[in-house]
Amino acid sequence: MILKTGIVKGDIFLKHIPGNGCPDTPKRLTSLYSMLNDSDMQGNFVDVRPQKAEKEEILLFHSPEYFAKIAETKGKKLIALTADTHACEDTFDAALYAAGGLLKSISRVAAKDLDNAFALIRPPGHHAEKSRAMGYCLFNHIALGAMFAQKILKLGRILIIDWDIHHGNGTQHAFERDPSVLFFSIHQAGLFPGTGTFTETGLGKGEGYTINLPIPKGYGDAEYTAIFERLLAPVAEQFAPELILVSAGFDTHKDDPMGSMLMTASGFAGMAASIKKIADKVCGGKMVYSLEGGYNCDALSEAVKAVLKEMAGITCCDVSAMAAKANKKKVDYVVRRCIDVHRHVWNFF
Numbered sequence: 001m002i003l004k005t006g007i008v009k010g011d012i013f014l015k016h017i018p019g020n021g022c023p024d025t026p027k028r029l030t031s032l033y034s035m036l037n038d039s040d041m042q043g044n045f046v047d048v049r050p051q052k053a054e055k056e057e058i059l060l061f062h063s064p065e066y067f068a069k070i071a072e073t074k075g076k077k078l079i080a081l082t083a084d085t086h087a088c089e090d091t092f093d094a095a096l097y098a099a100g101g102l103l104k105s106i107s108r109v110a111a112k113d114l115d116n117a118f119a120l121i122r123p124p125g126h127h128a129e130k131s132r133a134m135g136y137c138l139f140n141h142i143a144l145g146a147m148f149a150q151k152i153l154k155l156g157r158i159l160i161i162d163w164d165i166h167h168g169n170g171t172q173h174a175f176e177r178d179p180s181v182l183f184f185s186i187h188q189a190g191l192f193p194g195t196g197t198f199t200e201t202g203l204g205k206g207e208g209y210t211i212n213l214p215i216p217k218g219y220g221d222a223e224y225t226a227i228f229e230r231l232l233a234p235v236a237e238q239f240a241p242e243l244i245l246v247s248a249g250f251d252t253h254k255d256d257p258m259g260s261m262l263m264t265a266s267g268f269a270g271m272a273a274s275i276k277k278i279a280d281k282v283c284g285g286k287m288v289y290s291l292e293g294g295y296n297c298d299a300l301s302e303a304v305k306a307v308l309k310e311m312a313g314i315t316c317c318d319v320s321a322m323a324a325k326a327n328k329k330k331v332d333y334v335v336r337r338c339i340d341v342h343r344h345v346w347n348f349f
């Protein structure tokens with residue numbers, strides 16, 4: 001059965017031009033948008049027109065002072081917010097539409113008007129802190145999405161999965177004291193921003209609800225899928241979220257310039273299939289993806305296509321067969337380190 005999968009896209013996201021050699025270029029999205037016109041994609045997805053997030057929605061996570069600072073960049077020439085994050089005249093609007101587009105798709109999935117959705121937006125979001133831009137990110141869309149789902153849509157527990165090659169520091173900090181949002185991040189150890197060690201497990205009442213898997217370089221399709229099956233699946237079942245949000249970065253692709261992982265489009269399909277299996281089991285299939293990194297445009301297009309096909313049920317990856325091919329030593333290292341710090345909270349079977 002083909003599902004109703006929404007896709008957020010819009011020309012406004014092409015107007016964010018951070019310049020200065022920033023790898024987050026508009027071409028990332030033009031490649032993705034043209035891929036959606038491929039004969040095997042056309043007509044299979046539902047367009048979700050982005051809308052501007054309201055100031056009050058951005059303030060669900062960000063501080064009023066920070067919102068004002070970003071708003072002041074509107075209409076101005078390139079402004080450096082940090083050494084690596086710049087705003088041009090249209091960046092503020094692009095960031096508002098990006099957040100708003102994600103919130104709209106979450107509303108529609110929660111209302112069962114869509115089965116699931118993928119927001120193909122930029123700038124990315126997962127590094128943005130409450131009062132600070134960082135790592136090409138201005139507003140933390142996925143954190144805003146979880147807060148919006150809880151405070152406005154009145155959902156309960158939310159699971160956020162972050163498979164970008166970089167640690168989602170902003171998202172972790174947003175929820176590290178909150179046991180109602182489980183943050184599960186798998187990322188390459190030692191890369192920007194340097195956070196996300198195994199022992200960062202949450203604080204206070206949130207202890208155990210932050211799971212970080214900083215993995216060495218050289219992990220590929222089978223290892224990622226096996227780790228999802230061994231660690232993510234049992235925890236997600238016990239946590240029983242009402243909605244799954246995914247910070248989907250594609251910089252773990254073997255051809256991406258950012259890191260040293262070995263993923264191919266098949267592996268992204270494997271992770272998406274694993275998450276879909278979990279979502280079907282625990283929350284009626286409700287999952288919403290938000291684009292984070294991924295800087296080789298051809299690799300990005302191929303991998304996002306593979307994920308979208310899994311989400312819509314056009315393809316159905318055999319997760320167990322893929323996971324069975326994993327290098328046991330590589331998987332065991334991560335599984336052991338994770339269980340060491342989390343066994344008092346979660347049962348890993």
Ligand SMILES: [Zn+2]
Pocket residue numbers: 164165166249251292293294
């Ligand atoms: Zn990244």
